[in-house]
Amino acid sequence: MSSWRTLLLRVGDKCPEYGGAVDHKEHIETCYGVLWREFEHSKDEISELLLQCAEQLPHKIPFYGVLVGLINLEDEDFGKNIVDDLHCKLQEALSSENCDKIRILLRFLTVLMCSKVILPSSVIEVFETLLSSAATIIDEDAGNPSWQPCADFYITCILSCLPWGGTELIEQVPDEFDRVIVGIQSYLSIRKHSQDTSFIVFEADEDKSAKEKDFVEDLWDHIQILSTNGWKVDSVPRPHLSFEEQLVSGKSYNLSPISCPKQSASSSRSTISRERENYEAKLKYPQRLCRLHIFPSNKIEKMQPIDRFIVEEYLLDVLLFFNGCRKECASYMASLPVPFRYEYLMAETIFSQIMFLPQPPFKPIYYALVIIDLCKALPGAFPAVVAGAVRSLFNRIGDLDMECRTRLILWFSHHLSNFQYFWPWEEWAHVKDLPRWAPQRVFVQEVLEREVRLSYWDKIKQSIENAPELEELLPPKSVSNFRYNSEEDHGYTLSKEFREMVRGRKTAREITSWVEETIIQIHSSKFAIEVVIQTLLDIGSKSFTHLITVLERYGQVIAKLCTDQNMQVLLIDEVSFYWKNNTQMTAIAIDRMMGYRIISNLAIVSWVFSLSNIEQFHVSDRPWEILRNAINKTYNRIADLRKEIQTLKKSVLLAEDVAVKALKEFEAAETRLEVVDGQPVQAEKPGRLKRLKGYAEKAKDDEIAVREALEAKDALLARALEENKSLFVSLYKSFANVLTERLPPVSADGAFPKLRDEEDIDSMAIDLEEPSTMEMDHDNGRKDDRNSEKVTHRYSIKEQDQWCLCTLGYVKAFSRQYATEIWPHLETLEAEVFGRDIHPLFRKAVFAGLCRSTTEM
């Protein structure tokens, strides 16, 4: 017999604990029976685990609701306690702005109402609290419309509860329910349509987002359809109906009133600060899902739009709560309690997370793992769906956000590495005939590059033997490109001598003076860089560790040589030359050198924007990878400092506390007197007093030491932030320079130049009309995906235009990824870079990345 804990966890699952039974009523009866038997001596544990289950297995909330209802029939206190606990948790979640908790607890609240544990009027009261808070927020005078994301979130929460309890509310409190609906309606008529182009995955959807319904409006539509359908939802189990006769006699409780935190009124009226506030609100109350329409509508499972919404919620919750539990994650994903198939929807949902902008809730590698596990769990169905998704994304790759392209390349190469690198490459063999800058060709080339890194060249060559044409796209076989191979090479002898010195374990200092005397004074500093870098990299070329060892031992030699930025740029040039056949080692070497502070991030930016790299912007990821690493490393340094400062701040408080206590104890002891022979005399022994004084002094010293450490870190952070500011100024200036030279001019009537015309988009993206529409209408004769076969493999965007599209895409991607770090410097950037004469397309890309509205331009 399984324990009550296991039964409670597993209720509703098809599992051995319930003997493989699938009847929900049976599950609940069995579970309830065991729970009740244990109830007397495990009351508190049961209550605690029930709440935990409801919070962490939200797709099974209806089962937990009924169980609470059934126990409540026998023990009224139990229901009361659950309701009180729920109130505490909900209030805490609202105050701490924990979106996931709020959402799930509200669902549990609704379900408890269905099981007669909570009064329907209480549910209405909660809805009305949320509603009035939402209405206040978007009111110009009383609230702060910058916080609309929070208001939208509250409304979404109310709407998302209705599939679980709409029927019951209408039945039991029809007038109050109508009031809520009317309230939502009026909220929707006041709020602003949210049209973020920043987080859109497919660029071509940008223009549509203004016209299309946003997430809240869309959900509202679904709910309205649902209400006309009599609130019938396939995806929500309603086990309480089987127990209605019993449950109806249960005692229902009131939920004490809750309150929503008041969002601060806008302190400043300047546009930048208001927009920044709005940006922060968006991060705090993010839209949970940006639907990614990958499959044509005839492929994706047919279901009501509200069912789609609910299944998406289920999947996202499993992903959220089972992060780190591989087995359970895959099995729950694959066996949701819904009576229809949903593999395509599942794939779309997972891919939407990989591509989620600005950042997915978890690292992309998590979703890679989930996909691998689902391919194993559903070997008959899922691999083909994943392959279909890849094909579809590949067809639209030119339209995909640059950041998402990178994520897709990383995911796909990793995925294939787990399945013996098998892929029908012959399908894509044609990309070899496309121009070098065609996004599909670049995609294939970069996937192959990453595959080679994860494996080795010969293996990947073998994996594409069905498409030998693609061999041309493989990276060069990784060999180093050492300059001095024969005695005729200028530098051969010096390099050899240098190598002997390293072998002889000469110190960095000795080598530095040798370089000074034998190379710089006789030849030039530039030549010295060449010899030193070539030789050191060659000594360290055997592996990552060899490289690190060489840099740790002789990094000082390089640092002495390259004190200014120009020299550092030459140094990077030399690294890139030595490893020109191995992008990974180039990137690693540059990254490590930045780590040892041999080169600065500014030097890297300057190098990335040198002519030979600019020419690669649209045909290779090589310069971008190096730039990404440099910015990321700078960001990580700042993040680390912030964390350390947080910890130190806590230590200061602690030390203060200790010091105050120690001092008090000493003072108390010192002033304690006793009367001896009619005279007041010190009561404490001098030894103890001395000891206490010593403690107090030491505690004070400790406190001062921690304070000093904190001040030192604060100063470091201030410097790092200043450096970060220069980095972004330099980055944006570089972007502005190269783009201004190459972007087509704005026409006389002020219209933005078009970098791709409509026809081009059609030729790249086969199913453009397909995706991005929200409704799931299957009868309006959409294009069949067989159409893709008719597409001729040509690519008509010209090289220069592609270069611009690509570079603008990266401007947007960098701005978006580091928006929180860029916002504080926006005024400086406005003054120094984004002046009036800046090209509007560049400005548009930056604004889109930062989530600024472009209407004010």
Added chain:
Amino acid sequence: MASLFKDLAKLSAYRDRRFPGNQEEYERALQTSTTVYVGNMSFYTTEEQMYELFSRAGEIKKIIMGLDKNSKTPCGFCFVLYYSREDTEDAVKYISGTMLDDRPIRVDFDWGFEEGRQWGRGRSGGQVILYLSFSYKYLYFYK
């Protein structure tokens, strides 16, 4: 995040016999460590392959290949050092059990690398973890 199903035995599934301390200290070391032990690797897997895969969990500080005591060649295990604890956890969560060079590698928290541990401790000088056939099940022995 889910505490409901977390396998509590997981942290201590692999115990290094050379750890100088008791079980409790050992577990504390694992809970704060930023080092992972990677096992069941192919002898031919390079540091650069490791770098490519493991940097997807976060920025890597160091990689130390396990070498055969006698031949000084890789013998199927290694240590990866991260900068942050979160990245370390993610490497264990997301990479353990996935394929590298067509073998399911195993990733565990490690109490921290110290000089000398890169030498294999098996009787033959190599790694003492046995690998059974091409399946997703594998059997461990102590290193």
